[in-house]
Amino acid sequence: MTPPSMLDIRNLNVALLNGRPILRDVSLTVAPGEVRALVGESGAGKSMIGKAVLGILPRGLKVTSGEILLEGQPLHDLRPAARRRRVAEVAALIPQDPLTALNPVRRIGAQIVDPLIKIHGWARPAAQARALDLLHRVHIRAPERVMQSYPHELSGGMRQRVLIASAFAASPRLIVADEPTTALDVTVQKQILRLIRELQQETGTAVLFVTHDMGVVAKISQQVSVLFQGKVMEDAPTQAVFDAPDHAYTRALIAATPSYADPERPFSPVPQSLIAEMSAALAMEVRR
Amino acid sequence: MNAQLNSRSLPDPSSTAPAPLVSIRGLRLSFPDQANKPLFGAAPRIEVLKGIDLDLPAGQITGIVGESGSGKSTLGRVMVRLLAPDTGTVLFDGQDIAQLDEAALRPLRRDLQMIFQDPMSSLNPRHRVWQIIAAPLRRFGLGGTRVEAVAALDKVGLGADFAERFPHELSGGQRQRVGIARAIALEPRFILADEIVSGLDVSSQAQVLTLLKTLAREMNLTLAFISHDLSVIRHLCDRVVVLYHGEILEQGPVAEVFAAPQSEITRTLLAAIPLPELDAHWFDD
Ligand SMILES: Nc1ncnc2c1ncn2[C@@H]1O[C@H](COP(=O)(O)OP(=O)(O)OP(=O)(O)O)[C@@H](O)[C@H]1O
Ligand SMILES: Nc1ncnc2c1ncn2[C@@H]1O[C@H](COP(=O)(O)OP(=O)(O)OP(=O)(O)O)[C@@H](O)[C@H]1O
Ligand SMILES: [Mg+2]
Ligand SMILES: [Mg+2]
Numbered sequence: 001m002t003p004p005s006m007l008d009i010r011n012l013n014v015a016l017l018n019g020r021p022i023l024r025d026v027s028l029t030v031a032p033g034e035v036r037a038l039v040g041e042s043g044a045g046k047s048m049i050g051k052a053v054l055g056i057l058p059r060g061l062k063v064t065s066g067e068i069l070l071e072g073q074p075l076h077d078l079r080p081a082a083r084r085r086r087v088a089e090v091a092a093l094i095p096q097d098p099l100t101a102l103n104p105v106r107r108i109g110a111q112i113v114d115p116l117i118k119i120h121g122w123a124r125p126a127a128q129a130r131a132l133d134l135l136h137r138v139h140i141r142a143p144e145r146v147m148q149s150y151p152h153e154l155s156g157g158m159r160q161r162v163l164i165a166s167a168f169a170a171s172p173r174l175i176v177a178d179e180p181t182t183a184l185d186v187t188v189q190k191q192i193l194r195l196i197r198e199l200q201q202e203t204g205t206a207v208l209f210v211t212h213d214m215g216v217v218a219k220i221s222q223q224v225s226v227l228f229q230g231k232v233m234e235d236a237p238t239q240a241v242f243d244a245p246d247h248a249y250t251r252a253l254i255a256a257t258p259s260y261a262d263p264e265r266p267f268s269p270v271p272q273s274l275i276a277e278m279s280a281a282l283a284m285e286v287r288r
Numbered sequence: 289m290n291a292q293l294n295s296r297s298l299p300d301p302s303s304t305a306p307a308p309l310v311s312i313r314g315l316r317l318s319f320p321d322q323a324n325k326p327l328f329g330a331a332p333r334i335e336v337l338k339g340i341d342l343d344l345p346a347g348q349i350t351g352i353v354g355e356s357g358s359g360k361s362t363l364g365r366v367m368v369r370l371l372a373p374d375t376g377t378v379l380f381d382g383q384d385i386a387q388l389d390e391a392a393l394r395p396l397r398r399d400l401q402m403i404f405q406d407p408m409s410s411l412n413p414r415h416r417v418w419q420i421i422a423a424p425l426r427r428f429g430l431g432g433t434r435v436e437a438v439a440a441l442d443k444v445g446l447g448a449d450f451a452e453r454f455p456h457e458l459s460g461g462q463r464q465r466v467g468i469a470r471a472i473a474l475e476p477r478f479i480l481a482d483e484i485v486s487g488l489d490v491s492s493q494a495q496v497l498t499l500l501k502t503l504a505r506e507m508n509l510t511l512a513f514i515s516h517d518l519s520v521i522r523h524l525c526d527r528v529v530v531l532y533h534g535e536i537l538e539q540g541p542v543a544e545v546f547a548a549p550q551s552e553i554t555r556t557l558l559a560a561i562p563l564p565e566l567d568a569h570w571f572d573d
Pocket of ligand 3 (some may be wrong): 047048096139178459460461
């Protein structure tokens, strides 16, 4: 018998209270030590998948059906408090909007160290050493100073790296990384992607990696899910997706990646005709 | 450091370039280092901008690139005078605004707009999208109706149904576009855009970039565009400035700088761009 997936989402449906679907029958798995890229255009529902897993869907959105299993255990069997504890123990989120995710009136050090002590039962000196070590590893130049700083004293890229360090601090078995490198220049991005790979190989962490950058997808992931208006259009190994993408939408996403080397090639967004065709097909499904 | 400077590191006064709308000379800025503050007395200071000379030609788009923490956002905040420099001049349309107080800046505020890196933190969570866009229009006496707000939303590709939503009801990319709509609705003369498309997918990026380009041409908008995405800079900008540890390493027309980067940093940046193709050896080096 194969070991259970770290994360197993089965036929997940999420909708607004008025019934408008946000996620439609989403299924995906992430094995231990695997990176699954979750791609799709703005508003497709990528962040909501991550939030549903962590049990932090915003007010106004509801899971209407489907299940989410962590290491084979269905989460909906748990009471809310137990569910929160379980998720906090095994999973961590790198949120999409770094500034709002950090508490503006608390020092960075405390924000990394506190969860290690409170949730994971570390001793303070060990937690502090761990925080410093991880700030080093995300290439923060003066980690001691950053531990003492407040969020507004850091640059955008530094804040994002603080959240990456914080997510990895307790060696979670699952990380939901929601556009974790958008504030980073490409050299730091490469270092961070390398670090994610290292940490993942060290500890076997499974990563659900949300991104819109097909270049990043090609480098970091082994599996890809392509999302369009809340529905998974393609689910395949990364190799296959780049060798021979199955779906026209996936091909369009890859073709749309701009190239600095070729300024004559204009930005080629996904064709409106394709979007219209796919939207219409989804609307038909709903009616049926 | 000076060894790396070259002829391109100074603004080129070539006669073909339009007159600068923003002209910066000898700009220095430091922050107090609270972490190393002694028990008594003032905290030591960390210099973040170390003598910047820079011209932003009117009606052009100038890209600002550089590694994380190099001082891009800080420089941008000085341009729109959210921060005052320690020393140096910042000429806006000929007037030195470097040390003006808020009262003196008030008549200029409409023309000095900024679109932020963290969209959520700049949108009032208790206001509906249309109110967020209309509020500054009202403040500057430029109208501020729902209809005007919807028109601005349309320009960034968000339909009228977004007008009634609250910021928490939007995806990350949709929030970013609301921030853009709010700034362009004012039709300012200058916009500082700080990493505004890095969270957007390519279609939304293309739409926003086309819009900014059109605005620059048609409304003579001058734009400073901070981005770590060199593909975007290449497509959008007329000029590019490379910042490194608070100094300008090189600057010039974007085609020149990219075709023959003078500095190691620029070359490293270009080399680290992940292309959408499989490459088992990408991480080796
Ligand atoms: N509370 C809410 N009320 C109504 N609609 C919502 C709410 N929260 C999210 N949505 C909508 O749900 C859809 C999915 O949002 P989500 O944040 O998952 O998108 P995303 O794929 O992460 O996009 P991006 O790349 O822009 O971050 C969006 O169209 C968004 O407008
Ligand atoms: N209010 C502040 N107090 C103290 N230090 C600050 C403050 N604001 C910025 N800094 C420091 O100034 C340096 C430059 O920050 P800045 O935000 O300008 O960088 P950036 O080039 O925009 O980087 P990024 O690409 O990561 O956004 C950083 O080391 C940062 O920690
Ligand atoms: Mg999102
Ligand atoms: Mg910045």
